[in-house]
Amino acid sequence: MLVTICTIRQLPQAFALGDSVLPYATDIDGKPASFLIGLADDPAHLPADFSSPYSLIPLSSLLPAETLAALSATYTPTEFAAACKPLFIREVFSLYPDETRLIYADPNILFLHLLTTIWDQLGENNALLTPHITQRPNDTAWPDEKFFQNVGLYSADFLAFRRSDETDRLLAWWQDRAQERAYINFCAGLCTDQLWLMYMPVFFTLVQVVKNPGWHAALWNLPERSLKADHSGWQITGPTAADQPLLFFNAKGLFNADEGFFPNQNRLKLANRPDVQALLASYQQAVSARANPVLSSQYPAYGQQREPAVLRGWRRVTVQSMRVVTRFIDQVPLPVIR
Amino acid sequence: MTLAFTICSVNYLAQARTLGDSLRKTNPNFQYVIGLVDKLSQARLPADLMPPYPMLEVDQIGIPDFAAMCDRYDITELNTAVKPFYIDYLYETYPDITQVIYFDPDIIVYQPLTKLTQDLTTYSLVLTPHTCSPTPDWERPNEQHHLNTGIYNLGFIGLRRDDTARQFVNWWKERLVYECRIDLCAGLFVDQHWVNFAPIYHDNVLIEHHPGYNVAYWNLHERYLSADEAGQWCVNKSNDPADLKTQADFLQFFHYSGYNPYRPDEISKYQTRYSFLERPDTKPLFDLYRQRLLANYNEQYRQYPCIYIKPPVIYRYQRVRRAMKLPFNRVIALLES
Numbered sequence: 059m060l061v062t063i064c065t066i067r068q069l070p071q072a073f074a075l076g077d078s079v080l081p082y083a084t085d086i087d088g089k090p091a092s093f094l095i096g097l098a099d100d101p102a103h104l105p106a107d108f109s110s111p112y113s114l115i116p117l118s119s120l121l122p123a124e125t126l127a128a129l130s131a132t133y134t135p136t137e138f139a140a141a142c143k144p145l146f147i148r149e150v151f152s153l154y155p156d157e158t159r160l161i162y163a164d165p166n167i168l169f170l171h172l173l174t175t176i177w178d179q180l181g182e183n184n185a186l187l188t189p190h191i192t193q194r195p196n197d198t199a200w201p202d203e204k205f206f207q208n209v210g211l212y213s214a215d216f217l218a219f220r221r222s223d224e225t226d227r228l229l230a231w232w233q234d235r236a237q238e239r240a241y242i243n244f245c246a247g248l249c250t251d252q253l254w255l256m257y258m259p260v261f262f263t264l265v266q267v268v269k270n271p272g273w274h275a276a277l278w279n280l281p282e283r284s285l286k287a288d289h290s291g292w293q294i295t296g297p298t299a300a301d302q303p304l305l306f307f308n309a310k311g312l313f314n315a316d317e318g319f320f321p322n323q324n325r326l327k328l329a330n331r332p333d334v335q336a337l338l339a340s341y342q343q344a345v346s347a348r349a350n351p352v353l354s355s356q357y358p359a360y361g362q363q364r365e366p367a368v369l370r371g372w373r374r375v376t377v378q379s380m381r382v383v384t385r386f387i388d389q390v391p392l393p394v395i396r
Numbered sequence: 397m398t399l400a401f402t403i404c405s406v407n408y409l410a411q412a413r414t415l416g417d418s419l420r421k422t423n424p425n426f427q428y429v430i431g432l433v434d435k436l437s438q439a440r441l442p443a444d445l446m447p448p449y450p451m452l453e454v455d456q457i458g459i460p461d462f463a464a465m466c467d468r469y470d471i472t473e474l475n476t477a478v479k480p481f482y483i484d485y486l487y488e489t490y491p492d493i494t495q496v497i498y499f500d501p502d503i504i505v506y507q508p509l510t511k512l513t514q515d516l517t518t519y520s521l522v523l524t525p526h527t528c529s530p531t532p533d534w535e536r537p538n539e540q541h542h543l544n545t546g547i548y549n550l551g552f553i554g555l556r557r558d559d560t561a562r563q564f565v566n567w568w569k570e571r572l573v574y575e576c577r578i579d580l581c582a583g584l585f586v587d588q589h590w591v592n593f594a595p596i597y598h599d600n601v602l603i604e605h606h607p608g609y610n611v612a613y614w615n616l617h618e619r620y621l622s623a624d625e626a627g628q629w630c631v632n633k634s635n636d637p638a639d640l641k642t643q644a645d646f647l648q649f650f651h652y653s654g655y656n657p658y659r660p661d662e663i664s665k666y667q668t669r670y671s672f673l674e675r676p677d678t679k680p681l682f683d684l685y686r687q688r689l690l691a692n693y694n695e696q697y698r699q700y701p702c703i704y705i706k707p708p709v710i711y712r713y714q715r716v717r718r719a720m721k722l723p724f725n726r727v728i729a730l731l732e733s
Contacts, residue, residue: 189596194567203593204575207583211596231530235539245581247544256547256592257539260525260603267596366732373731380724387720392713 059157060173061150063096063117063139064165066103066356069110071165071313073348074341076112078168091173092157096146098139100359105352117142118360120149126360133240135361140214140250141240144233151221151229164215166310166317168341170292171272171303176218183266184225186218187255188274193282193297199325201278208244209319212267214252215308216274228262242366249319271296275337276308277318281325285333292337309341321368398423398513399486399493401452403431403475404501405702406439409447410694411501414685416449417692418504427493430501431457431482433475438703445693454478454704457485460573469576471705476586477576479550480568487557487565500551503610504685505649506629511606512554512648519602520561521594522554524610529618535669537614544580546588548603551651552610553591560598567597607631612651613667621647621677629681650681657686657694 060079064072076093094113101116118126121142129141147162159180161173179186190206190213201209219225236251247253259265271283271294283296285304292304311318312334328335369377400419404412412430419428430451455462459481469477479498486496495516499505515522526549531538555561568590577584595601607619608631620635622644630644654664663670663678672679711717 191596193597194593203571203590204583207589207592211592239540244583247540247542247580253543254539256543257530259595260527260547261529269596269599369731377728377731380728384721384724384728387717387724388711392711392716394712 059092059094059150059154059159060161060163061094061096061147062163062165062167063098063143063146065099065135065139065358066097067354067358068165069095069353070345070348070350073111074344075163075165075167075169077348078170078344079173082169082172092154094150096142096150098135098142098358098360099356103356103359108353115146115149117146120145129237130360131362133361134242134363134365135358136365137240137242137250137363138358138361140252141237143214143251144229144236147217147219148226148229148233151219151226158221160219160221162217162219163306164308164310166313167216167306167308168344169306171305173305175272175303175305179266179268180218180220182264184220184222184262184264185228185258185266187212187258187265187267188216189213189267189269190276190278191282192269192271192279195281195325197325199281199323201320201323201325205319206278209249210253210255212252212255212258213274213276213278213308214250214255215276215310216306217255224263228258228265231261232258269298270302271299272302272305274306274308275304277311277323277326278320280331280334285337287333287336307337307341309338312338313341313345316368322370322374397427397490397492398425398495398497398516399427399429399490400497400499401429401431401482401486402499402501402503403433403454403479403482405432405434405471405475405704406441406700407698407702408501409445409697410689410692413447413449413692414688415499415501415503415505416447417688418506422505422508426497427490429486431478433471433478433702433704434700435703439700445696452482452485454482457481465573466704468574470708471702473576473578473586474704476550476588477572479587480565480572483555483565484562484569487562494557496555496557498550498553498555499649500651500653502652502655503551503649504652504688506647507608507649509648512604512609515602515604516554516556518600519554520556520558520598520600521564522602522604523548523591523594524552524604525549526614527618528605528607528615532617533669536667537669542614544589545585546590546592548588548591548594549610549612549614549651550586550588550591551612551653552649558600560600564594564598567593606645606648607633608645608648610649610651611647612653613664613669614653616663616670616675616678621681623680635677650685652682652685655682655685657689660686 062072062075072095079093097114097116129138133141159177189211232254235254239248240250241248259267275283275294283294286293293301294304295301311320315321402412402415416428419426428449430449432451433454483496525547526542571590572587575584576586578586611619611631618633620632622630624630629647631647632644654666
């Protein structure tokens with residue numbers, strides 16, 4: 059089964075994700091795969107006449123009221139949704155005892171190919187992870203490798219799990235860490251639920267890191283990959299393999315430039331990438347089929363801390379210059395006055 | 397042929413000699429070299445303090461613009477930054493070696509490293525995670541610390557001579573020329589944090605889970621020590637007496653990081669989790685180490701100041717600096733709100 063977590067304003071994207079899976083979504087047994095949305099928002103804020111095409115589970119129904127209030131008060135909306143992810147995945151496994159395999163996908167993801175490859179890979183493993191990048195960036199653009207270390211080398215936007223005792227242990231550990239420590243605070247070694255993934259291949263058995271370029275094409279790795287469309291769909295070439303079918307694409311940071319960890323990235327230049335433009339256009343089309351301005355204007359109810367502002371243009375240049383000045387003041391040698 | 401090496405300054409030669417002695421006893425077929433971040437011509441060691449192992453001075457291994465590197469880095473950063481440069485130099489200078497193993501000087505090898513040398517016939521790199529299982533509490537060090545400083549401990553790395561390992565070393569060298577600093581907020585922790593990328597960029601990397609490798613304060617929660625009838629040290633994943641005999645593996649090498657032989661009641665200055673009262677199983681290993689260090693002239697070596705050491709930079713007038721920054725910080729806060 060496939061699950062996602064989103065706020066009310068992301069629901070059109072979550073629906074597009076669900077729609078994208080339908081044509082390809084046979085489960086491991088050949089049945090149509092089910093799709094479930096975890097709502098990281100207050101269901102009371104849904105419009106009165108709203109009906110969801112896919113099953114919705116409000117995360118608020120999985121958490122005791124005081125925990126919900128505490129998490130909401132301490133986190134930003136992004137951190138809140140991340141903090142609830144392991145809990146949600148565990149709950150889905152327990153609510154659907156017949157489901158043996160589960161894919162978590164961010165609402166910015168669109169599936170473009172049969173899920174068979176993913177189910178097959180999961181057949182032998184407990185969990186699957188995808189790295190942000192699979193080779194060193196050969197430039198001085200941003201994000202650099204140091205920033206990938208800050209946010210974690212694996213993306214938490216796509217994860218797959220096979221039901222097993224080891225997976226139960228993995229999810230219990232991850233929930234224990236991520237629910238309380240999903241802050242974005244690089245100096246403290248924290249970054250949502252994502253940085254914790256660094257331990258999964260070390261602590262748990264059969265956690266596979268999938269480096270195939272067809273898995274999880276996104277803003278952060280498209281500079282190392284190239285796309286072409288043919289009659290059978292999108293083909294992708296990357297550092298680890300050529301002409302692979304593109305299984306899924308993550309539009310985070312491309313669809314909404316302020317979303318994600320890389321709003322100021324300057325490596326991928328859309329103007330030079332007609333392949334990415336075409337892929338993004340098909341994503342935008344999929345979301346516009348589900349567009350709903352009432353949903354999109356809803357501010358998230360949970361996560362009362364303010365998201366950090368994304369600075370662009372003169373504001374960003376000014377802040378950067380002022381930081382240079384303050385660093386200089388910190389480090390300039392001052393003579394000792396006696 | 398396998399070459400093992402360490403890197404240290406003269407003040408740590410007792411440690412490097414203790415490591416060398418342990419290798420000579422357990423792995424006599426290894427060649428052992430001490431990379432010296434110091435100058436013998438300045439130290440002028442008396443004959444009895446000259447280690448019975450070859451020493452390679454850091455200014456002799458052809459690090460490009462080494463003087464600038466010395467200016468940039470403090471002594472910790474410099475000692476770690478030169479690691480891949482040494483590895484590369486060893487590859488180039490000893491054409492017969494097929495495997496290079498780096499050990500921090502404060503390590504003792506307890507067994508013939510047959511698994512490691514065998515693994516290095518198939519894998520390009522062998523790395524040891526700080527801990528192979530979750531840490532039991534939030535004492536120091538815990539999982540969050542390693543997220544900032546590196547999942548793998550770079551007191552040890554095994555490398556085969558092959559293209560993958562050479563590519564990795566070249567990339568590592570490039571990074572450490574300027575970015576072997578400690579700046580956790582910027583994702584930097586000397587040479588160690590960078591190595592998180594090794595299993596991502598390369599396929600042929602072994603993440604070693606053997607409990608006898610790189611046993612140290614950061615993984616004592618998952619490793620319990622005992623000696624068998626023959627006096628061989630063993631590591632057990634549990635301290636349940638019922639498991640002691642059945643699940644033990646031989647201790648391969650112990651890393652005495654942060655141990656001070658003059659404070660023999662402390663496991664490490666970097667940890668807060670255990671005292672010897674709670675972990676009496678580890679005490680004999682530390683007592684043995686203390687004995688060996690003292691026998692290897694630790695008292696004499698520690699007196700030698702490293703010639704690459706610089707006086708620490710002290711930024712005076714913090715209040716004045718804060719006042720000068722105030723208007724800039726106000727504008728930054730305004731723009732970011």
